[in-house]
Amino acid sequence: MTTHATTREHVAAPERMPRATTIGLARAGIELKTFFRERDAVIFIFAYPVLMLAIFATVFSDQTIGLGPGRELSFAAYFLPGMVATGLLLTSFQNLAISIAVERDEGTLKRLRGTPMPPAAYFLGKIGSVLVVSVVQMAILFAVARLVFDIDMPGASGWATFAWIFALGTASGAVCGVAFSSLPRSGRSASAVVTPVVLVLQFVSGVFFAFPDLPGWMQQLAALFPLKWMAQGMRAVFLPDEAKAIEPLGEWELPMVAAVLAAYLVVGLVLGVRTFRWRRRDDG
Amino acid sequence: MDEAAIKVTGLRKRYGDKQAVDGLDLEVRRGEIFAVLGPNGAGKTTTVEILEGFRRRDAGEVAVLGVDPQHGDRRWRSRIGIVLQSLEDRPELTVREQVHHAARFYPRPRDPEEVIATVGLAEKAATRSRQLSGGQRRRLDVALGIIGSPELVFLDEPTTGFDPEARRAFWELVRALRADGTTILLTTHYLDEAEALADRCAVVANGRVVALDTPKNLGGRAERLAQVRWLEDGVQRSVETTEPTALVRELATRFPGEVPGLQVLRPTLEDVYLSLISQDTP
Numbered sequence: 001m002t003t004h005a006t007t008r009e010h011v012a013a014p015e016r017m018p019r020a021t022t023i024g025l026a027r028a029g030i031e032l033k034t035f036f037r038e039r040d041a042v043i044f045i046f047a048y049p050v051l052m053l054a055i056f057a058t059v060f061s062d063q064t065i066g067l068g069p070g071r072e073l074s075f076a077a078y079f080l081p082g083m084v085a086t087g088l089l090l091t092s093f094q095n096l097a098i099s100i101a102v103e104r105d106e107g108t109l110k111r112l113r114g115t116p117m118p119p120a121a122y123f124l125g126k127i128g129s130v131l132v133v134s135v136v137q138m139a140i141l142f143a144v145a146r147l148v149f150d151i152d153m154p155g156a157s158g159w160a161t162f163a164w165i166f167a168l169g170t171a172s173g174a175v176c177g178v179a180f181s182s183l184p185r186s187g188r189s190a191s192a193v194v195t196p197v198v199l200v201l202q203f204v205s206g207v208f209f210a211f212p213d214l215p216g217w218m219q220q221l222a223a224l225f226p227l228k229w230m231a232q233g234m235r236a237v238f239l240p241d242e243a244k245a246i247e248p249l250g251e252w253e254l255p256m257v258a259a260v261l262a263a264y265l266v267v268g269l270v271l272g273v274r275t276f277r278w279r280r281r282d283d284g
Numbered sequence: 285m286d287e288a289a290i291k292v293t294g295l296r297k298r299y300g301d302k303q304a305v306d307g308l309d310l311e312v313r314r315g316e317i318f319a320v321l322g323p324n325g326a327g328k329t330t331t332v333e334i335l336e337g338f339r340r341r342d343a344g345e346v347a348v349l350g351v352d353p354q355h356g357d358r359r360w361r362s363r364i365g366i367v368l369q370s371l372e373d374r375p376e377l378t379v380r381e382q383v384h385h386a387a388r389f390y391p392r393p394r395d396p397e398e399v400i401a402t403v404g405l406a407e408k409a410a411t412r413s414r415q416l417s418g419g420q421r422r423r424l425d426v427a428l429g430i431i432g433s434p435e436l437v438f439l440d441e442p443t444t445g446f447d448p449e450a451r452r453a454f455w456e457l458v459r460a461l462r463a464d465g466t467t468i469l470l471t472t473h474y475l476d477e478a479e480a481l482a483d484r485c486a487v488v489a490n491g492r493v494v495a496l497d498t499p500k501n502l503g504g505r506a507e508r509l510a511q512v513r514w515l516e517d518g519v520q521r522s523v524e525t526t527e528p529t530a531l532v533r534e535l536a537t538r539f540p541g542e543v544p545g546l547q548v549l550r551p552t553l554e555d556v557y558l559s560l561i562s563q564d565t566p
Binding site: 015016017018022023026030033034037038103106107108110111113114115116117118279 | 336337338358359361362366368371372373374376377381385386388389390391392412428432
């Protein structure tokens, strides 16, 4: 056997490992690049809430929701909070549940696992990209709502409420998406498994109708899931305060919104950590 | 640095009632290209994935660069490079983006542009991976595997589906890695690949190493009988002998000029391999 160099030049002091946050930032960048190049997902995520708002606002353009004597609300204005909540659910939950299932199936996750990338960096990257996409999505939706449908935007305290519901809702949607990504058996079936869940949730949570118009059992069912609470919280942000009279309890119930979203955040986190797999199911 | 790159003793792994790895021993020296050969289901992939830290073992001792892969931390991972079996992932990112991104995981990466050039993708650097050919994709996989300047690289069936020319080019790439002092563990189905590249190879069958030697000597190949063939009176003659030279000399005197159709055949690596794995089939 020929002899080969058995030493390498760089055996001196070990260099520092790159920080998880630095890699996480780089991951967010590459995630965003990938996202914006997959045109179907981009169009769906940005156009869906806007399109739904436009359709429902147009169909029900001659109807209003009464808020007591002399005060009424256009349907477009009533739908906006539902579309905000739906949009955030799409970007966080649906987007992650599908994209991670595909990455697992294609072997991206296994490949990453074989590198010194810390797992935290992977999730930081996902969170970072979800945040950026959500902000862009919201900006488009608000611009259309304001400029096309002449919907009033909230004041400073409304934006403060929006900020925490946005943060908590996106975070819990994201961790639930991570956990849910383990359910589809393959990347190809991922959107067929995830999309109906999101669609059913949208209907029972009343984002397409006035929530009080739903049958009582459906309202109770919806109350078990975060979308109903996120939509209710967003109504507190975007509707005038007297509109709370038409909520189930005649209140915005913001503490309950926070509690349910936080509960999903914790449950999603625990499930996500316990069920997350870097390899496909049929790969041992 | 005298320790072996990989040392495995008594490795065992069972899936349900199938004993995938059954007391496997192996030692890979630093700086060599070591090929692992064996039929599908012989326990090759399981073994390699245990070495890579993807799977846990049931029993046995394993040290990869002096570390138990089950407890391999990020620093250990930064010292090895893994090239998995072919993947079709990340279609929308360019070669350059992927290599530059992967470099950020490592404390001591190579220069990404240099690595891209090394694997022969300089002209494809701005191409998204969905537009690469199979061979180009494989070279991108290798680029991602060596970007961290690893001491040890795992290559899992690297040239499956390559045309002969791409294969030769890939072999040169692997030899260049070894020339840099990188240890390479190669699994392959192609015996000519093992013969061309490997300093030593192990044949794995039924979860054990049934032979381990240089490709030339594997399974006593060098000592095996040579076969001398020639044509005599229009008939194909064939004699197996330990002394082919003597026989050829004798033939040379028997025929006035050239010996018609003269051939001296040594068992190929494939012959030896097939006899090794068939001996071991229960």
